[in-house]
Structure formats: C-alpha cells, structure tokens
Amino acid sequence: MANFFECLYFLHNLEKKRMSQIWNEEELGQYWSVTFEELELLKTKPQKHHLVFCMKLKYYQYYGVFPGNEKELSDIPLQYISEQLDVSNNIFLYEWESRTARRHRQEILTFLNIRKLDSKDRIELINWLIEEIFPKGISSTEAFNHILDWLYQNKIQRLTVFQVEKIIITSYSRFREVLFGEISKGVCKESKTLIDYCLEDKNELINFSFLKSDPGRVSLDSVLKELEKLEFINCLQIPEQKLSSLNPKIMNHMRSKALSETAWEIKRHPPTIRYALMSVFFYTKQSEIIDGLIELLIQIIHRLSVKAEKKVFKILMQDFRKVYGKNTLLGRIAEASLNNPDSPVREVVYPIAGVQTLSNLVKEYKSSGKGYQKDVHRNIRSSYGSHYRRMVPKILGSITFCSNNIMHQPILDALRWLENHKNSNTQYYYLYDNIPIDGIVRPKDYEIIIETDDKGEKKINRINYEICVLQALREKLRCKEIWVKGADKYRNPDQDLPQDFNTNREFYYKDLGITQDIQEFIDTIKGNMHQALYSLDKSIPDNKQLRLLSRNKNNISLSPLTEQPEPGNINKMKGQIQSVWPMTSLLDILKEADMRIGFTECFKTQRSSERLNRDELQKRLLLGLYGLGTNTGLKRISAGRHGVNYKELLHVRKFYIYKTALREAISKVANAIFKIRNPDIWGEGTTACASDSKKFGSWDQNLMTEWHIRYGGRGVMIYWHVEKKSTCIYSQFKRCSSSEVASMIEGVLRHCTEMAIDKQYVDTHGQSEVAFAFSYLLGFNLMPRLKNIAKQKLYLPDIGLAEDFKNITPILTRPINWELIAQQYDQMVQYTTALKQGTADPEAILRRFTKGNITHPTYRALSELGKAVKTIFLCKYLEKEELRREIHEGLNVVENWNSANSFIFFGKGGEVATNRLEDQELSVLSLHLVQICLVYVNTLMIQQIISTEEWKHILTSEDYRALSPLIYAHVNPYGVFELDMNERLSITGS
Secondary structure (H helix, E strand, C coil), X not given: CHHHHHHHHHHHHHHHHHHCCCCCHHHHHHHCCCCHHHHHHHCCCCHHHHHHHHHHHHHHHHHCCCCCCHHHCCHHHHHHHHHHHCCCCCCCCCCXXXXXXXXXXXXXXXXXXXXXXXXXXXXXXXXXXXXXXXXXXCCCCCHHHHHHHHHHHCCECCCCHHHHHHHHHHHHHHHHHHHHHHHHHCCCHHHHHHHHHXXXXXXXXXXXXXXXXXXXXXXXXXXXHHHHHHXXXXXXXXXXXXXXXXXXXXXXXXXXXHHHCCHHHXXXXXXHHHHHHHHHXXXXXXHHHHHHHHHHHHHHHHHHHHHHHHHHHHHHHHCCCCCCCHHHHHHHHHHHHXXXXXXXXXXXXXXXXXXXXXXXXXXXXXXHCHHHHHHHHHHHHHHHHHCHHHHHHHHHHHCCEEECCHHHHHHHHHHHHXXXXXXXCCCEXXXXXXXXXXXXXXXXXXXXXXXXXXCCCEEEEHHHHHHHXXXXXXXXXXXXCEEECCCCCCCCHHHHCCCCCCCCHHHHHHHHCCCCCHHHHXXXXXXXXXXXXXXXXXXXXXXXXXXXXXXXCCCEEECCCCCCCCCCCHHHHHHHHHHHCCCEEHHHHHHHHHHHHCHHHHCXXXXXXXXCCHHHHHHHHHHHHHHHHCCCCHHHXXXXXXXXXXXXXXXXXXXXXXXXXXXXXXXXXXXXXXXXXXXXXXXXXXXXXXXEEEEECECCXXXXXXXXXXXXXXXXXXXXXXXXXXXXXXXXXXXXXCCHHHHHHHHHHHCCCCCCCCEEEEEHHHCCHHHHHHXXXXXXXXXXXXXXXXXXCEEECCCCCHHHCHHHHHHEEEECXXXXXXXXXXXXXXXXXXXXXXXXXXHHHHCCCCHHHCCCHHHHHHHHHHHHXXXXXXXXXXXXXXXXXXXXXXXXXXXXXXXXXXXXXXXXXXXXXXXXHHHHHHHHHHHHHHHHHHHHHHHHHHHHHHCCCCCCCCCCHHXXXXXXXXXXXXXXXXXXXXXXXXXXXXXXXX
C-alpha cells in the first residue's frame, strides 16, 4: 500500500507542476511577487542564494511542498522573480540536498508559521476525515489529496507517505466502525432474527441465495417469486432514514460486498458488520424488486395484447384475400342497385362482384373493424382470466401507486376500487355503483367493454374492467405520470430533479454555460436559425446534390456521397505488421497493455484486507478478464498452461472483478491511448465521438433479454461510444427496447476519460427533437445521419418570414412557439441539470418525455426547442457535403468497432451465456477492456512501423485518413492459453 501512496503522491505533485507551466501576468503578480517582509528575510542570506531561497519560499506558498530540484521550477516564474531581485536566473550550482538547503527549508517554515503535526492536530485531522470526507463517498485512496490540502490550509508541515497512510487507515477504520454501528443499532431484535433465519441456506422457503437472485423471464411465476421476496423484506424493520441519507457510493460499495459473499461468509462477520451489510442489501434490494415487478407488470400487459393480436391475425390470414379497387367496385354495385331496385341480388350484384369477391370483402371488413377488436379483446380476456389474473391482488397489496397530477386520479381510484373489491365474487358491476370509468376505458373500446342488460342498464364485466385498468396503468407508468413508492427507476419524478435547484439556480445555470435571461436565450437561437436558413436558401441554386420537390411528402432528394479514393498503402502496412508480429496472442496483447499502463491496479478486493501477492494477482486478473472478455469462460481458461486453476480464477472473479473497477480500468487505458498518440500520424486530439448499438444474443430467463424488432431474435443491446480514431470511451448494457437517445446522453456525460465531447454522431435511432434540445442545453452538437431525410421539415424563427426563403419553400413549415419555450425555460434547465448532475438515470428522466405523455408542458417546450435546434442542423447538413461526409465517416468508425466485437467475443457462439444481470454486465465491460487494449497495442505497433525511415514518405493523405488502430489480422485469440509474465512483445516506445 505504501508504494501505491508514493505513486499517488508523485502524480499529485506532477499534476501541479504540469498546471504551473502556463502563467499570465495577473497570476504572476498574485502568486510570485516578493513582498517587503520576504525581501527583509533575504538580508541574512548570501546573494548567490537569494533567487533559490525566494523560489523555494514562493513555491511552498503556492503548492504546499518544496521543489526537489531545479527541474521542477517553471521558467516563467523563475524569470519573473529574478527580475524583481535584479539577479541572474542561473540556479544550477545550488545543492538541493545539502545542509544549507535543509536550513533554508526550516527557515521558510518558521517564517510562514508552518508547524509540525502534534497529537491534537492528528485527532482533529482524523475527526475531519470521519465527519467530512468519508461520508461523501470518497474512498481511502482518494482521501490522500484531501489530507494534503488540509495540511496546507492549516499551516502544518507535510507528512511522510507512511504517516499519511497510517492516518487514512485509522480514520477509515473508525468511520466504518461508526457507520456500521449506527446502521446495526437501528435494526430491531425481531428483524435481526429474521436476517439470521434467511442466512441459514438450508431453509427451503426464504434464504439468502433466493433473495439475491434476479427476476426470471416475463411470466406469472416470476411475478409471484418477486412478490414473495418483497413480502419478506417488508417484514423487516431496517433504519430507512439513516440508509436513505447514505452517499450512493458508500451504499453501492456495501451492497457489492454483501453480494460478493455467501451466506456462510456473511455469518462469519461480527454482528455489527453483519446486520449493517444485510440492512443495506435489503434496502437496495427492495427498490430493485419493486422496479423489477413494475417491469414485469408492464411487459406482461404488453404481451397480452401482442399475443392476442398475433393469434387473431394468424386465424384471419389463413383464408384472407385482400380485395383491390373496392371504391370502384362498391360504386358499380350502388349504381346497379339503384337502376334495378326490385331485382334479386343474384341478378344485379353477382355479375359485378362474384361470391368469392364478396366473401373476401366481408372478411377484410371483419379483420379491420369492430369485429377484429372484439376478437383481440376476447383473446386478451381469455389469457388474463385463466392465468395472469392471480397476480393482480398480490401486486395491489404489495405496491403503492401514486401520482402528482390530478388528471390521473381516476386510475388511482380504479386501483383502490379493485383493492376494496378483491374478495368480491360479483361478475358484473353497474355504472351507477360509482365505478371509475372516465380515464380508464378508452372511448373507442366502449362498445366492446360496456354491456347493456335487458332493462337497458349499462354494466361492465369485472375481468374486462381489470384489463382496462392495467392497460391504463401501463401507459402512465411508462411515462412516470404514475410512480411507485419505494421504487428507484419508477420513483417520484420530482426526486429525479436536484432538490437545491431553487437555492443554487445561479450556480446551475453557470455550470451549464447558459444565460438566465430567457429573451437573450431565445434571440440567440432565433439569430442562428435565421442565419442557417438564409445560408441554405442562398446555396440552393448552386447545390447540385440537393433537390427540393413540391409534393405532399418526401420533399428532399439528396444525392449519395461521392466515393473517395482508395488508400493505396494501408494493406501493405497491415502486411508489415503481420510479418513483424505474426499471430500475436490476444492474451499477450492484454498482458502487454497492462505491463505498460498498469490497469490491473484498479482492481482492489471487496474484502477488508488483501492477502494475495500483487504479481500473482495480476496474472490471475489478466486470465480472468480474458476469459470474460472473449466469452470463453473461466473454466476453459483454467485449462491453459499458466499454473492457475479454476477455483483461483473464480476467487478473483468474485472479489476483484466488479463494475466500478472495470470502468476505472477502461478509462485508464483510454487516457493512455490519448497520451501515446503521435500527432504527426493521428492528428491533433479530437472532440468528436460516434455512438451506436450492437445486438448480442443472450439467454432469455431474465428481464434484460428481449426480442429485437429490427434485427430479430432474442438478445440484448450494447451501446458504444467510439471516438474518431477507434477508442471506445464508454459502453452500456441495455434492453433492445431501451431508448438510444438516453444511452447517447449518458455516454456523453458519464464517460470518465480526459476527452471533451463537442460533437456526437448518431444514426436515426439515436436522435429525436427532445435529444436536440437537451444536447443544446448540455453544450454539445448532436449530429445524426438521418435515414428519413426526405421527410424532414424546416421551422421558421418568426411569423411572416416564409417569403424570405423562396428557394426552400417546399420544406418550410410553421414558426416555432417561443412563448411555450419561455414559459418552461426554468423547468427545461432543471431537467438538464438533473441529467448533468446525475441525480437520476437519463432513461428515467427521458421516460417522461415520450409521445405517450405529449400533454406534458415541459415535453412540449423541449420539442419546440428541439425543432429549432434541429432546423439549424438540417440547414447545415443539406448545404454542406463535408458535414455529411464527416458524420458518415464517424459512424463508420463505430460500425468497425461493432464488427471487431465478433472476433474478440467468440466464445459460446458470441452469446451472453448467463441470466444474472451482474455477470452480463461484467462480460460486456470485459469485452470493452480487451478490445480497447488491442487498440492501445496496435497504436504502438503502427507508430513503430510508420516511424521507420522506410515508411516516412510512403503514406499519402488518403492513407492517413483511412488509418485505424482497430485491426486484428495479426492477432490470434484461439489455441492453448499460455501466459508468461516474463515475456514481452517487441514494441519500442511508450
């Protein structure tokens, strides 16, 4: 651990030195000006030491540490102080470790009133860490810099690394002890008994393994099992108030620790730790179960309708024949009937339309009219009444539904009515029984749902009513107009917003970089719209690739991009790489990347102590990550010639490989790639990123796996964010039906690399009007490749401006509703702040802004703002071929990344072969890590080849344009898995 802190301390100082290289006049005057008192201090020193003494003094005042040698001093402050003292800036003769140097340091400390840390200061520092630092979720390793800052602010001399390490260990241990004690104290005796009971894995009813398990596939059985878990957790009395105030990082760490251990291992902990860990587990599991139940409920209701429609459609299609020219046919029949009103049908109608044609007409009518809807509803009723109906009373008894909007009160009233009548055997209820109908039964379903008895009284069947309630509930749950108490994803939408927004409004506006003056905001967008429309209108006569057509739809005709010249030397370069590094093992590439970057240092044990030798741990981690990232599995990897068995790999996977560590390792590798790139080869650093999803097959006994509408087959989606030179900076594991817009925004905001994203390329599914609005407010440019470009329309900035843009009249539409934007401006900024600050998941926030919730005023305002921003983008997109090419090239990069997935993730047919959500996520993140390590090593290989004299003048501009480090013809991921930690790839450079 001491070595780690030494490294951390070095990086801390190195970062400060790097930041000090550029100084302006104001900063020099503020931090490097010598005062009168400091000049007086120099009188006791020989003139040859004046400059060095002053530099050490000012350096300590700014950084809190002394410089180790002259190399740590920046030239600009050195020159600035030498001019003040009127002496030469030559300090190379000074002996930095001499007795004189030590005396100088002591005199500076005395002059600045810097004292040594005493016992009182130590207690104060430890208490400060316990009360102020660790409760914020700051880990023990991250606390190092905070201690340095505290020492500097309190004018205390810098401590040794060993002293800081000891203070951190002591304070973190006490913090955990206090925290666990407070949580455990809030658990009552009866709850402790129940916790001990569930830890006895011999119990067949409720045990820890059962409670840890994820929900199964969408089925009634899964619902009943999740309800059983929830019922047990609801019996516990855990300190919810204390747990709700915990920092999410602390909560996730404790939850991960509980999940990584078996019931036997948790029982071995002292009671305080055991009950604290289990309380956190149950608290988070409760929200997780409720969210899972809502997902199951939504999908079951949807599945009822889909299956019923498929069944009816299949029956109808068996003998269905579509009749063409119906209008002409019916006109002729009507004319013949009027001309021969008394003649038989056989003589008048049959000569025009035969028996078969009329039969087909009747079937077509039944398949599209009320008859079809009745058949669908009959099938839904049959499936629900005979099977799924058992879940309704249990769900209503276990989950509390709420709403902040009085418009949706009828649904809540209907749910309460069902709860109150759950024991009733009455089959029909009359409408005069005060049963909620408005807002429950859709007007188009009245004829199907509401029946009339012999006396003319309207009544409704109990089962039909329950189906209507569930369908209405599903629609409002999806857009969070109805929320669930105790849930996380489906919690009160007001909790998604920053609770201190009104107090810190000015800070949040400034953080987003937007003005609080709504008129200024609107005028800026109006001006940009007018300029973009004018520029496009002016370019139309000379734009040979764009044609605007005057018809009802598909008004835009855009020529495909012209083909670019083929790069002539890329294949030759790839051949050179293959000859220098033939059939390089993918495992060796992963090892080489770690040897140079040290990403395995990110993987710390989730236990309280670490006993494995770091070298041995590194070897096991590389094998484990390779097994997960290639999908070959740990068992097959353990069969290789490396001396590590299956149980050892399983131990590492269980306690060292987890989501947070993998994301940290990926970030470290990505930053290393940015650092090693040669600008002469790859160009300057980019701020552009492309994102797209790829479907992976997966097991289906879980809630994540869904049938994909576009690609077909069951599976999951991985959403990648890849910058223009093939470095993937973020990945997400998603359902097939999840919002790509939410995934796009999350990647831009949550990636932990040094890259600043200014442009985001997406395909059609990654954009929407709401996405354009949020991207503008968040400060990046959304740049989609639009498949439906022919149907796009341009909005006007103001009324009466259509005449100013006559060349683009066919694609112009109405003006933007600026009044609506002005009314909802503060709300839009509030939701944008929630996205940036991470108070809620982007998908949870964007769930409110879908077409199912079109009446929401903030959604309508975001749509208007999005239309304005999209108009500006479309004008540039239609006008400039280079922009279209830039977007196309960016998306080609992410598609190339997707194609490489199959090469690396080759095990088990490329299918995610597990039903556990945690294992699924780890497989995807491990794939990301292995593939980005391949990019890192390939970058070094390409640079080594191109830097030779032979290649310096061979590559053309077209070759550099097509150059990509994501190549794998020279890589072998198969064969016997060997890992020799003493062998390295013959790559020069760093």
